[in-house]
Amino acid sequence: MTKVSGYDLNNTLVKSLKGDIDPNNEVSQQDxxxxxxxxxxxxxxxxxxxxxxxxxxxxxxxxxxVPNLTHLIKACKDIAPYVNNDDVVVFESTVYPGATEKICIxxxxxxxxxxxxxxxxxxxxxxxxxxxxxxxxxxxxxDRNISDITKVTSGSSQxxxxxxxxxxxxxxxxxxxxxxxxKVAEAAKVLENIxxxxxxxxxxxxxxxxxxxxxxxxxxxxxxxxxxNFLHFTPGLVGGHxxxxxxxxxxxxxxxxxxxxxxxxTARLINEAFPVxxxxxxxxxxxxxxxxxxxxxxxxxxxxFKENVTDIRNxxxxxxxxxxxxxxxxxxxxxPNLPISIIRENFSENIIQDLNKNNFDAIVFAVxxxxxxxxxxxxxxxxxLGRQKLIIFDLKSILDKRTxxxxxxxxxxx
Amino acid sequence: MTKVSGYDLNNTLVKSLKGDIDPNNEVSQQDxxxxxxxxxxxxxxxxxxxxxxxxxxxxxxxxxxVPNLTHLIKACKDIAPYVNNDDVVVFESTVYPGATEKICIxxxxxxxxxxxxxxxxxxxxxxxxxxxxxxxxxxxxxDRNISDITKVTSGSSQxxxxxxxxxxxxxxxxxxxxxxxxKVAEAAKVLENIxxxxxxxxxxxxxxxxxxxxxxxxxxxxxxxxxxNFLHFTPGLVGGHxxxxxxxxxxxxxxxxxxxxxxxxTARLINEAFPVxxxxxxxxxxxxxxxxxxxxxxxxxxxxFKENVTDIRNxxxxxxxxxxxxxxxxxxxxxPNLPISIIRENFSENIIQDLNKNNFDAIVFAVxxxxxxxxxxxxxxxxxLGRQKLIIFDLKSILDKRTxxxxxxxxxxx
Numbered sequence: 001m002t003k004v005s006g007y008d009l010n011n012t013l014v015k016s017l018k019g020d021i022d023p024n025n026e027v028s029q030q031d032x033x034x035x036x037x038x039x040x041x042x043x044x045x046x047x048x049x050x051x052x053x054x055x056x057x058x059x060x061x062x063x064x065x066v067p068n069l070t071h072l073i074k075a076c077k078d079i080a081p082y083v084n085n086d087d088v089v090v091f092e093s094t095v096y097p098g099a100t101e102k103i104c105i106x107x108x109x110x111x112x113x114x115x116x117x118x119x120x121x122x123x124x125x126x127x128x129x130x131x132x133x134x135x136x137x138x139x140x141x142x143d144r145n146i147s148d149i150t151k152v153t154s155g156s157s158q159x160x161x162x163x164x165x166x167x168x169x170x171x172x173x174x175x176x177x178x179x180x181x182x183k184v185a186e187a188a189k190v191l192e193n194i195x196x197x198x199x200x201x202x203x204x205x206x207x208x209x210x211x212x213x214x215x216x217x218x219x220x221x222x223x224x225x226x227x228x229n230f231l232h233f234t235p236g237l238v239g240g241h242x243x244x245x246x247x248x249x250x251x252x253x254x255x256x257x258x259x260x261x262x263x264x265x266t267a268r269l270i271n272e273a274f275p276v277x278x279x280x281x282x283x284x285x286x287x288x289x290x291x292x293x294x295x296x297x298x299x300x301x302x303x304x305f306k307e308n309v310t311d312i313r314n315x316x317x318x319x320x321x322x323x324x325x326x327x328x329x330x331x332x333x334x335x336p337n338l339p340i341s342i343i344r345e346n347f348s349e350n351i352i353q354d355l356n357k358n359n360f361d362a363i364v365f366a367v368x369x370x371x372x373x374x375x376x377x378x379x380x381x382x383x384x385l386g387r388q389k390l391i392i393f394d395l396k397s398i399l400d401k402r403t404x405x406x407x408x409x410x411x412x413x414x
Numbered sequence: 415m416t417k418v419s420g421y422d423l424n425n426t427l428v429k430s431l432k433g434d435i436d437p438n439n440e441v442s443q444q445d446x447x448x449x450x451x452x453x454x455x456x457x458x459x460x461x462x463x464x465x466x467x468x469x470x471x472x473x474x475x476x477x478x479x480v481p482n483l484t485h486l487i488k489a490c491k492d493i494a495p496y497v498n499n500d501d502v503v504v505f506e507s508t509v510y511p512g513a514t515e516k517i518c519i520x521x522x523x524x525x526x527x528x529x530x531x532x533x534x535x536x537x538x539x540x541x542x543x544x545x546x547x548x549x550x551x552x553x554x555x556x557d558r559n560i561s562d563i564t565k566v567t568s569g570s571s572q573x574x575x576x577x578x579x580x581x582x583x584x585x586x587x588x589x590x591x592x593x594x595x596x597k598v599a600e601a602a603k604v605l606e607n608i609x610x611x612x613x614x615x616x617x618x619x620x621x622x623x624x625x626x627x628x629x630x631x632x633x634x635x636x637x638x639x640x641x642x643n644f645l646h647f648t649p650g651l652v653g654g655h656x657x658x659x660x661x662x663x664x665x666x667x668x669x670x671x672x673x674x675x676x677x678x679x680t681a682r683l684i685n686e687a688f689p690v691x692x693x694x695x696x697x698x699x700x701x702x703x704x705x706x707x708x709x710x711x712x713x714x715x716x717x718x719f720k721e722n723v724t725d726i727r728n729x730x731x732x733x734x735x736x737x738x739x740x741x742x743x744x745x746x747x748x749x750p751n752l753p754i755s756i757i758r759e760n761f762s763e764n765i766i767q768d769l770n771k772n773n774f775d776a777i778v779f780a781v782x783x784x785x786x787x788x789x790x791x792x793x794x795x796x797x798x799l800g801r802q803k804l805i806i807f808d809l810k811s812i813l814d815k816r817t818x819x820x821x822x823x824x825x826x827x828x
Contacts, residue, residue: 136641144642149641149642150640152637152638152640175640177636179633179634179637185637187629187634188634188635188637188638189638191620191634191638192638192641194616195638195645198613198616198677199609199613201677202608202609202677202678205674205675205676205678206605208673208674209667209668209671209673209675212671213512213597213671215601216598219593219595219598220593220598220602220605221605222591222593223591223598223602224566224602224605224606224609226591227563227606228558229610230606231609231613231645253623253627254623257623259622259623259626259627260622261623262619262684263615263616263677263684264619266676267677270676
């Protein structure tokens with residue numbers, strides 16, 4: 001067995017993991033408890049003795065959507081003093097193609113006093129290896145474990161590539177794909193996320209048009225997907241720390257390289273604007289039913305960035321709520337996946353813990369949590385007591401319309 | 415067996431089909447010869463006695479990319495006098511959502527003097543049915559026959575939907591999906607093609623950036639597609655009469671509806687501009703090898719709009735060649751799928767029938783015909799006799815680089 005140390009700046013997280021609890025609920029308590037060679041640390045000195053460093057720090061964007069590499073730079077500076085001869089440093093954080101070679105390697109070389117091995121390098125002593133292997137975890141997906149997802153690896157030299165591939169092969173059952181050049185592996189990761197972003201943006205743009213000309217987008221998608229090569233994307237809010245962030249790393253690079261990436265930029269603009277579009281559709285429906293926004297009570301079900309996760313970072317539901325509040329709509333929020341304390345930290349709206357009797361004018365299912373799929377017609381009717389017509393906005397098309405078919409209930413999808 | 419009449423304005427086509435020859439090579443001579451209940455006509459009077467009319471006329475765009483519905487309107491006018499009570503008219507041509515109801519039905523009603531049945535119509539006599547069922551043929555695909563592709567149908571009333579579904583069910587083994595509303599079926603077809611257009615545009619845009627920063631796009635795609643949900647699109651020329659045309663029907667509608675469809679428009683702009691981008695990459699390579707364009711001899715292999723077809727309409731290879739010629743490059747063309755006469759009608763360039771000894775500076779495989787995949791290293795060397803370094807532009811990545819690996823030969827992909 002290989003000894004593995006987990007190091008993080010966040011001591012609350014480290015303490016929790018030491019107690020075998022993953023706050024993100026991705027790894028089970030049992031799995032953590034049985035990992036006897038795994039230790040967690042908040043003190044950098046514990047890295048001493050390691051010979052492989054895998055860097056998985058966040059690479060977010062700032063308020064102006066400019067890539068923020070400070071965590072990555074800090075990680076390089078923190079690790080560098082511990083890098084010994086023939087050690088291996090692998091980066092997993094999403095960056096733009098070229099960032100590892102341009103930003104990370106020079107820092108590691110300068111502080112460690114050693115040289116990163118490349119195929120052009122004559123010497124073979126006083127060197128270390130660098131690789132890039134993008135993270136491909138699918139948050140909330142309990143069936144597709146890290147070991148079941150093919151891992152792309154790369155390395156600064158052919159020797160490094162072989163070493164790094166061997167390291168990952170130990171734990172990845174699905175196999176390892178050596179991309180060769182680090183830049184190629186970096187580009188592959190960004191492309192994967194951009195492709196999803198663009199495809200969802202297309203559905204969001206198409207949904208805007210369908211809404212305007214009075215066609216049900218979901219019915220169109222249902223017809224289109226009977227074609228063998230149609231790709232089943234649906235309209236929706238694009239949040240989280242991958243799809244909604246990574247494209248900016250490429251647009252930023254493209255801007256510096258003076259290369260147009262209009263499609264990628266346009267997709268981002270559409271998806272960034274979508275929460276407001278959705279809020280406007282909700283407002284339109286309220287007005288159509290002659291409900292004044294400042295008299296309207298709406299319950300938002302689900303506030304995480306995607307279904308079946310507990311992660312609230314970059315959730316676009318927040319922007320949807322902010323827009324509704326801007327119209328003076330009274331918004332309450334409910335998320336069965338989160339403790340009330342976490343919701344309260346992030347939302348100033350009224351929090352509904354249990355779906356009891358209430359008098360909401362509309363309910364918005366903003367996230368497709370499993371729990372919502374099983375919701376009963378009675379629960380919904382009780383939530384909207386005294387309302388002549390119940391309006392449900394099923395943003396993720398999770399409800400079975402047939403179960404709810406009655407004249408007092410209108411289910412709207414994107 | 416049901417009697418079927420095929421009617422076309424093009425008498426050359428009708429004559430050919432009467433002789434059991436499909437000039438598009440989609441239906442075999444044997445299949446045509448054995449279809450005893452099938453007849454072909456150039457005279458509209460032969461439509462008399464039909465009770466189901468399936469309209470499959472082209473719906474192209476004009477030079478300014480504005481939808482041209484004249485064929486569709488003419489077809490409606492031509493058919494209308496023959497439409498009897500309870501007859502069925504189904505449109506298969508791609509249109510924007512709403513076109514069948516807004517354009518076709520009024521013409522049919524006015525000329526026939528009958529009414530199109532809708533669910534709101536009180537009367538049930540002196541009526542006809544209208545439906546829309548988008549064509550989903552995959553040109554050049556010999557394995558996926560019309561009968562193997564799920565057919566989307568729709569109808570002007572619920573009765574019409576049942577009748578039309580029944581008609582198609584007779585021949586479609588893969589099953590029929592009733593989309594209900596005509597507008598939904600129209601929208602599904604356009605969305606299917608737009609989705610492909612946008613995904614290829616993304617790869618073309620990405621390829622432009624990779625080219626600029628010196629990464630091999632194909633290697634990136636190879637790495638990315640090891641992810642379970644990556645969609646394997648590749649950069650390339652987007653021609654033909656579907657993907658490169660249909661999106662304009664939706665952008666035109668969106669413009670009239672004052673609804674932004676920036677992503678769809680941007681994808682079109684990228685794909686329209688791509689032949690020039692590819693020509694510029696070829697030019698750059700020639701200049702890098704110190705070959706002056708006016709001294710350069712280039713062979714273009716493949717001129718059809720996609721692989722393994724004989725259809726030259728809207729082929730973007732023509733635009734690629736035009737751009738090369740604009741740089742005074744001497745271009746020859748070769749396509750084993752087409753008779754020389756057809757090539758000559760469409761291209762003023764020198765035509766190469768057989769790949770014999772020659773002195774080309776570069777060879778461009780512009781279309782991925784099966785024949786090109788089997789091409790030998792010797793054939794290529796003979797085509798470029800006396801050239802120090804052979805340059806191959808493999809636009810569809812069909813060549814196995816390993817087969818060709820030698821220092822005198824450079825294979826470039828998009």
